[in-house]
Amino acid sequence: MPPKKPLILVTNDDGVFAPGIRVLIKVMRTIGNVVVVAPDKPQSGMGHAITVGVPVRLQKIKSEKNYKEYACNGTPVDCVKIAKDIIIKGNPDLLVSGINHGSNASVNIIYSGTMSAAIEGSMENIPSIGFSLTDMSYHADFSHTEKYIAQITKTVLKNKLPDGICLNVNFPPKSKKKLNGLAVCRQARAYWKEKFDARTDPHGRNYYWLTGVYENLDAGKDTDEWALKHNYVSIVPVQFDLTAHKTLLTIKNWNFDEK
């Protein structure tokens, strides 16, 4: 009897019809049985949002042997939760999210619906990986990512991940240069210096477009930003324990009663 194929849950934040998730589905179908539950519309920048004030709906798009696909009106994190509870009725063997159109390296992870879906998976002890391409274009070329995605996925299925840890994998944009391989690294210290573009609407009211400049404050060669800049695929292991353990010891010594 051939070994049982792993059950793989696929989601993203660009929506179920985005080209990036289509590439990810194609690769996953060569590895396991696949359930797709992804947002019915773009949900970029949704972070770890969940839907609490309105109900969540599912639309079945496809149902074939070893393949099911649903669109969901909720956020990426909603998709993970409803896939588990309503579709799979338990944990899949693996969760993959992406391929995101745009980088989720460094602090971008914090705003990313794609990575929040992977983090949600790790909160449920599902081995989870988020994949992103540092090219925001709808028509981005994902062809150089496929081989590495298959490799990383198979390695995670084999080695598992520690409880509560997922992977944040980012790819440099497609170029003529061959990728230099994989780099396991840490999240760079960077931030978005926001700059609102102020305008006036036809009714005389002000409105503001959120724009920003990305500033990398981190010169470390062990970071995801360094790896991407030098044409490596960056892999950052991610945790959801946000405790700043070092600072905890400092603050324990503060005198809060002081006037």
Add this chain to the structure above:
Amino acid sequence: MPPKKPLILVTNDDGVFAPGIRVLIKVMRTIGNVVVVAPDKPQSGMGHAITVGVPVRLQKIKSEKNYKEYACNGTPVDCVKIAKDIIIKGNPDLLVSGINHGSNASVNIIYSGTMSAAIEGSMENIPSIGFSLTDMSYHADFSHTEKYIAQITKTVLKNKLPDGICLNVNFPPKSKKKLNGLAVCRQARAYWKEKFDARTDPHGRNYYWLTGVYENLDAGKDTDEWALKHNYVSIVPVQFDLTAHKTLLTIKNWNFDEK
């Protein structure tokens, strides 16, 4: 000349008209000059979402000496960004978020708009504190929190916080028992076991309400959940570097080429 009063930015995720933020504003006005920029409607569960597809708007509600108040149609993180760029035109001396109606202890921090606003502040190197009450009621009694909020705020203004660190402060619900004081602790390992409540609408289509049971998997006495259960105010220092540094070393030794 009296010392210059600190400029304090106040926001939340329950919306500018929620009772919790009113208590926080009252306490902050005894300490500094206050700018409020908070969502114009409830934004609970928004996590670190930002608004990218539609413009952000501001409505001035009040403008007095040393006090300004705005409602914003965006998320809590949008509020922090637009307050900095359009209203304050720089960093405030302190950012406080809350008082949230409901706990943000343990993993609740990940879903919380209130805490995401504080984390956004720390990403911009603003000393930032999120305050939450473990009582979701609109009519919750916040009176026992005021003294401690003033104490913690003054201590942070005096000691500052390390770059990239904010505080997650949670209060037990009001009871007849006096609070036992402050406990600096770590984020407990817990999760929400989701359970969707499936229903059918009048048009015959299924829909699902997200519900869940909170499960604390962590018996540690050094956690926020332990502190709250034992009637302490919990203070967890929070970082946004999500790198799982220990796991990083393990994964560096994986053979990704292996078939």
